Amino acid sequence: xxAKFVPSLRVRVLLYWLVFLPLLQGCGLxxxxxxxxxxxxxxxxxxxxxxxxxFQKSRQDVIDMNRLRLELGDSRADVTKLDSLLTLDRTKDRxxxxxxxxxxxxxxxxxxxxxxxxxxxxxxxxFVGNLxxxxxxxxxxxxxxxxxRAVAAVGGLYVEYKRATAVRHVVExxxxxxxxxxxxxxxxxxxxxxxxxxxxxxxxxxxxxxxxSISGSVPANDLxxxxxxxxxxTLAEENMNRFTAVxxxxxxxxxxxxxxxxxLRLVLNPSELNVQSINQLTTQVREFKTIYGLLRNESPR
Amino acid sequence: MPTRRKTSKRRxxxxxxxxxxxxxxxxxxxxxxxxxxxxxIELMDHTQDPDRLKELNQQRIALSDExxxxxxxxIDASSTEYRSATSALExxxxxxxEAIRGLESIKGAILKGAKALELVAxxxxxx
Numbered sequence: 001x002x003a004k005f006v007p008s009l010r011v012r013v014l015l016y017w018l019v020f021l022p023l024l025q026g027c028g029l030x031x032x033x034x035x036x037x038x039x040x041x042x043x044x045x046x047x048x049x050x051x052x053x054x055f056q057k058s059r060q061d062v063i064d065m066n067r068l069r070l071e072l073g074d075s076r077a078d079v080t081k082l083d084s085l086l087t088l089d090r091t092k093d094r095x096x097x098x099x100x101x102x103x104x105x106x107x108x109x110x111x112x113x114x115x116x117x118x119x120x121x122x123x124x125x126x127f128v129g130n131l132x133x134x135x136x137x138x139x140x141x142x143x144x145x146x147x148x149r150a151v152a153a154v155g156g157l158y159v160e161y162k163r164a165t166a167v168r169h170v171v172e173x174x175x176x177x178x179x180x181x182x183x184x185x186x187x188x189x190x191x192x193x194x195x196x197x198x199x200x201x202x203x204x205x206x207x208x209x210x211x212x213s214i215s216g217s218v219p220a221n222d223l224x225x226x227x228x229x230x231x232x233x234t235l236a237e238e239n240m241n242r243f244t245a246v247x248x249x250x251x252x253x254x255x256x257x258x259x260x261x262x263x264l265r266l267v268l269n270p271s272e273l274n275v276q277s278i279n280q281l282t283t284q285v286r287e288f289k290t291i292y293g294l295l296r297n298e299s300p301r
Numbered sequence: 302m303p304t305r306r307k308t309s310k311r312r313x314x315x316x317x318x319x320x321x322x323x324x325x326x327x328x329x330x331x332x333x334x335x336x337x338x339x340x341x342i343e344l345m346d347h348t349q350d351p352d353r354l355k356e357l358n359q360q361r362i363a364l365s366d367e368x369x370x371x372x373x374x375x376i377d378a379s380s381t382e383y384r385s386a387t388s389a390l391e392x393x394x395x396x397x398x399e400a401i402r403g404l405e406s407i408k409g410a411i412l413k414g415a416k417a418l419e420l421v422a423x424x425x426x427x428x
Contacts, residue, residue: 076362085369085372085373085376086376089380090376090377090380093380093383093384093387094380094383096383096387097383097384097386097387097390100387100390100391100394101390103394104390104393104394104397107394107397107398107401108397110397110401111397111400111401111404114401114404114405115404115405115407115408119408120407120408120411123408123411123412123415124411126411126412126415127411127412127414127415127418129415130415130416130418130419130422131418133418133419133422134418134421134422134425135422135425135426136425151411155407155408155410155411158407159404159407159408162400162403162404162407163400163404166396166397166400166403166404169396170393170396170397170400173392173393173396174389174390174393176389177385177386177387177389177390177393178390180382180385180386180389181383181386181387181390184379184382184383184386187379188379191332192325192327192328192329192332193329193332193375194329194330194331194332194371194372194375195372195375195376195379196376197332198329198331198332198335198368198372198375199372199373199376201332201335202331202335202365202368202369202372205335205338205339205342205365206365208342209338209341209342209345209358209361209362209365212342212345212346212358213345213354213358213361215346216348216349216351216354217351
């Protein structure tokens, strides 16, 4: 005897509830939220790449400038500490922090794209295909397609619910360390702060200062020394100009990333009032006034 | 022709400006010391007197050493802050990796169901 698999009315109602109830609750991520996540991932990548390069490049510049100080006979320059102030360990702490930040942004983006709808549909088709192979189960193409879609939809909604929960939790937990790293980068490249920028400037000024201190004592016919002194002055000035220009770009990128993180947290938290929710609220108030006017037989104002 | 004298108000403003010159509360003390070092170097560039040059250079070195001490302590402190933030971010990344594994397990569950049905189909076919 061959039994035909026909979902009962109760099963159908249950399936509909499974499919539509989470949708009504709005558990998944909206397009706006996914866009905010994408924007954040791009901003972390941009800042991380530019800043990592600059930390390494500025350390190398300091080594070069201190080496030139030694060549010019500056007794304050130390051959064992050529990267003084911008040391290898300090550079490493910064580069690692930025790599981890970039990794975090990339993973967050990966979480948004993990297990797409197509993959679940493929898995459910596999499921239905095997179900049809079971002896005694007879399904029409339409029924098989319906079951396949239902399995994929329920799985998909569960995936979306889990995804949204994880993203909200992670973004909230990482909010403080993300802003801390951005703030530290901003401080490092701020021309008013006594951090990385100051360390770089100090070395450039030490080179320029030493060059100025010996320029008067060089005989007029010692062209080689004069040339070395001029080279030191030019290098210090060129390096400082380049570093200042790059610093302002990094500061701008850091501001963009800081805004992206704040925006991300705002759009992911439904309790926060953002532009969309304000618009929604305005529409609701207008609708309420119209309905209230009709009920009370008053024309809406 | 007699020159016009500044009014009392203008004199007060001029004195105030002079007192505030070089003091910027938003600028770190190290950067302010470096501003002075930079000014001294400018003076050195235009000084011909060797004694005066030597004196200026000594001042430059003293201020530069003081600035270095301050900047060194600040960069060191911020390195510690970087390490703490890195550790917190690494934890967040580990949570994301776990969540991705969780999402993939849902697809895995459907595929396991499909596999089970395949086995059922084989068993029923034999029976």
